[in-house]
């Protein structure tokens with residue numbers, strides 16, 4: 001079959017890989033000159049989510065204060081965003097959390113296998129690193145995380161609950177003082193460079209005959225029973241107001257993996273998919289002897305601090321504001337607050353590890369769903385599929401989702417249970 005994939009982030013490139021491996025002729029359309037320029041560029045490095053990393057759950061915004069929950073909330077009168085937050089907060093309830101995580105877990109397991117298969121088939125090096133340490137400042141926070149720790153046990157995720165002394169022994173960059181409550185070590189969990197992986201995979205696909213249409217923006221899908229088509233804007237459209245040169249390319253199926261643009265392209269206007277603005281700081285390592293060798297995660301503030309060669313990547317600081325402001329530059333004072341949250345996290349947990357004053361800031365949108373699960377699989381139209389809305393966990397998860405989508409396009413039963421498939425459907429909204 002001829003398949004068009006819209007989007008050159010990890011979701012689009014991983015989907016193109018699986019479709020190509022299944023024998024389809026694939027064309028990827030990306031609006032930028034190169035791949036991995038969207039949320040994929042900003043990722044914090046954590047390859048796969050554990051119950052401690054997923055967006056929803058017992059530790060999600062348990063406090064309303066940015067200093068404690070790591071989020072900047074400025075919804076004003078925008079009730080849709082407040083409803084979105086309320087919906088996510090419902091999953092703080094332990095049974096609701098456990099049930100939702102149980103639906104996601106088969107996709108996590110499939111994603112683990114998929115990434116491992118690609119890694120061993122292509123022998124890729126993408127700055128992989130093993131070991132994550134989640135740290136908790138107060139005893140109450142560790143108690144709140146208990147349902148997530150229980151799930152680590154239930155799903156046999158290798159982990160150890162550590163005292164503060166054991167945390168300091170496991171990761172020398174974490175300071176003994178001020179006192180903290182302890183941590184959870186996930187020795188097998190990995191971080192890696194997602195944009196690097198995406199670019200390497202793109203090269204493999206290009207060499208293997210996958211077509212790439214870079215610098216092309218899809219403006220609309222045109223669908224009928226027999227074929228699907230996408231409209232590509234004239235690259236000079238901004239200079240050509242009438243935009244007469246729309247190009248149409250047709251295929252048997254279209255996969256929309258366009259990150260935050262996905263709902264608009266599949267005409268799924270729903271308040272349950274929200275483009276959250278997130279931030280990263282990339283700082284040079286300041287003192288080698290203070291640099292962490294494990295990835296350190298402030299679980300309550302959801303700040304991930306990863307060493308990548310001679311750099312420190314600090315990611316987090318989501319800004320909740322009205323969705324209509326999402327595509328506009330962030331107000332300077334909000335951006336400052338968000339970056340301060342990241343700087344403070346670094347100062348608290350790995351002081352002196354990175355030169356934060358010389359850090360390069362980045363911000364971008366990642367698409368979140370109100371029930372914490374991505375939007376993956378078929379749509380109401382038989383020729384349109386999606387791989388999007390992975391929230392904070394799209395690095396590895398997009399790779400397993402890509403396998404699900406490629407199986408559905410190929411009319412093969414996906415390797416996740418039916419309940420999971422139904423829970424991932426974009427039509428659930």
Ligand SMILES: Cc1cc2nc3c(=O)[nH]c(=O)nc-3n(C[C@H](O)[C@H](O)[C@H](O)COP(=O)(O)OP(=O)(O)OC[C@H]3O[C@@H](n4cnc5c(N)ncnc54)[C@H](O)[C@@H]3O)c2cc1C
Pocket residue numbers: 006007008009010011012029030031032035036037038039040041042043044045046047048049216217218219257258259260261262278279280304315316364365366387388389390391392393394395396397398
């Ligand atoms: C700060 C931050 C930290 C994160 N940390 C982690 C982490 O530690 N672990 C983890 O697993 N995940 C993390 N994530 C999430 C992860 O990065 C995303 O889930 C993932 O990259 C999403 O990939 P994507 O391909 O769906 O979207 P994107 O990377 O945004 O890709 C979408 C692509 O589609 C293109 N596109 C959009 N519209 C069109 C159009 N109309 N025509 C043509 N092209 C179009 C865009 O240009 C873009 O290249 C983080 C995200 C951020 C922002």
